[in-house]
Amino acid sequence: MGAEEDKQKSIPVLPWMRSPIDVSSFDECPLTLLPCLDPRLKVALENMEISSLFPVQLAVWQETIGPGSFERDLCINSPTGSGKTLAYALPIVQMLSTRSVKCLRALVVLPTRDLALQVKEVFSAIAPAVGLSVGLAVGQSSIADEISELINRPKLQLGVSFDPEDFLPELQSSVDILVATPGRLMDHINNTKGFTLEHLCYLVVDETDRLLREAYQSWLPTVLQITRANDESFLPCAHTFLPSPFSLKTIRRSGLERGFKGKPYPRLVKMVLSATLTQDPSKLAQLDLHHPLFLTTGQKRYQLPVKLQSYKLFCESKYKPLYLVALLQSLGEEKCIVFTSSVESTHRLCTLLNSFDNLPFKIKEYSGLQRQSVRSKTLKAFRKGDIQVLVSSDAMTRGMDVEGVRNVINYDMPAYIKTYIHRAGRTARAGQTGCCFTLLREDEVKRFNKLLRKAENNSCSKYSLPSSYIEPLHSVYESALEKLKETVEMETSRKRKIGFKSSLSGERK
Numbered sequence: 001m002g003a004e005e006d007k008q009k010s011i012p013v014l015p016w017m018r019s020p021i022d023v024s025s026f027d028e029c030p031l032t033l034l035p036c037l038d039p040r041l042k043v044a045l046e047n048m049e050i051s052s053l054f055p056v057q058l059a060v061w062q063e064t065i066g067p068g069s070f071e072r073d074l075c076i077n078s079p080t081g082s083g084k085t086l087a088y089a090l091p092i093v094q095m096l097s098t099r100s101v102k103c104l105r106a107l108v109v110l111p112t113r114d115l116a117l118q119v120k121e122v123f124s125a126i127a128p129a130v131g132l133s134v135g136l137a138v139g140q141s142s143i144a145d146e147i148s149e150l151i152n153r154p155k156l157q158l159g160v161s162f163d164p165e166d167f168l169p170e171l172q173s174s175v176d177i178l179v180a181t182p183g184r185l186m187d188h189i190n191n192t193k194g195f196t197l198e199h200l201c202y203l204v205v206d207e208t209d210r211l212l213r214e215a216y217q218s219w220l221p222t223v224l225q226i227t228r229a230n231d232e233s234f235l236p237c238a239h240t241f242l243p244s245p246f247s248l249k250t251i252r253r254s255g256l257e258r259g260f261k262g263k264p265y266p267r268l269v270k271m272v273l274s275a276t277l278t279q280d281p282s283k284l285a286q287l288d289l290h291h292p293l294f295l296t297t298g299q300k301r302y303q304l305p306v307k308l309q310s311y312k313l314f315c316e317s318k319y320k321p322l323y324l325v326a327l328l329q330s331l332g333e334e335k336c337i338v339f340t341s342s343v344e345s346t347h348r349l350c351t352l353l354n355s356f357d358n359l360p361f362k363i364k365e366y367s368g369l370q371r372q373s374v375r376s377k378t379l380k381a382f383r384k385g386d387i388q389v390l391v392s393s394d395a396m397t398r399g400m401d402v403e404g405v406r407n408v409i410n411y412d413m414p415a416y417i418k419t420y421i422h423r424a425g426r427t428a429r430a431g432q433t434g435c436c437f438t439l440l441r442e443d444e445v446k447r448f449n450k451l452l453r454k455a456e457n458n459s460c461s462k463y464s465l466p467s468s469y470i471e472p473l474h475s476v477y478e479s480a481l482e483k484l485k486e487t488v489e490m491e492t493s494r495k496r497k498i499g500f501k502s503s504l505s506g507e508r509k
């Protein structure tokens, strides 16, 4: 494809995407100068060691708390590590800070459990300061435990006896904000008594392009349908406003003012975000956006963090593990993530690395092949610094924020620019520096250069390792390969035994 064709493809089809707000024209804003910020939230932010808002956070603040007043749905395309989480969390918490009745008003949906946990931490750092509670629906605990966290069942007064036939205690939400993955969200929508989205004011779809790629049990049409139905039932013509002692309803009036023509007001406000936001009209149509406003950074659709340094390292296929070890040794003990192209190669590479004697760092595997509990444990140890090298499949590529990751290595070349962006984006976050190395065979170089041209800030220098790092490793590499062979044989026979046992017990059943 020629450069002209590339350019054509990057011009958004949707008219509202062609005149975006450029986030790079914003500067950081000290909290002391931020208009309207609730002083309690200022203190909470300072406790998080945040003294100013990043550009994307200021741009969103302007469109929500500022003059924009949440009038339009926001589509935010901003680089990895630019602070998108707080960009939506802060205005939502500030807006809900004046509500005195507890009910579920904000829903944040993320594609994975680890990401949801991370986002919940951010909300939990600010929401309690203004008396709001945050819940999690990700399937980390049993559904019963989760329900008891999310739903409040008021206790009957002592000494008063009710006939249960006559009195059903009103179930109420225990949380104002819910962070969820689609599967568990659907479980609660379908089965949890008292779980309702009828008061929902804010819907955040984080990692939008990933969430729109799969149906995830049709969570999006379901949520939109429920909230739309609520809008309709609260239109003045459809509702008689009879006061009920047991239920508190949000009254959505039909407003013609401020761009809400024909829409119930206040309506459900949507914020959708990604570092690689889709521009595909049919995908975006699923979100049913209201008068959307597009916020993006710079000219090109794909952006790499400004302080990221990309490097390419040439090596023959058979020596890739050896070069990787030499590279890891040359980088020292700082945290590093090594990405491979599949769960199988992640396992194999990690086993091989652990077969090298006397490496000065601890290496663990993190992949979609592992159980969630194993993954969470590994991630925790990596965050703490007990593990220095994480060998990962693309399970880790999106959104994960681990402090102190200075280097990312693409052991296998990513097939798409999006993958490169999300992998590289695990470093150089929050304005810090970071490096991304890609190991390349000669026949991959052309494809890699072409892939990088699609992004802004795409300079990529050649990286060479001194032979003093390579030469001493040859003999160790040979014995590591031998050990790998033994380990693989052991694993295969263990799997065979387990398979045999379970087929026997299957026959008995």
Ligand SMILES: Nc1ncnc2c1ncn2[C@@H]1O[C@H](COP(=O)(O)OP(=O)(O)OP(=O)(O)O)[C@@H](O)[C@H]1O
Residues within 6 Å of the ligand: 049, 050, 051, 052, 053, 054, 057, 078, 079, 080, 081, 082, 083, 084, 085, 086, 274, 275, 398, 399, 400, 401, 425, 429, 430
């Ligand atoms: N205003 C701020 N000042 C200092 N640090 C901040 C600020 N806002 C966010 N951060 C930090 O920046 C890091 C990246 O933030 P966040 O995870 O929200 O990025 P992101 O844009 O969502 O990235 P990704 O696209 O990879 O998900 C986090 O460690 C966060 O604590």
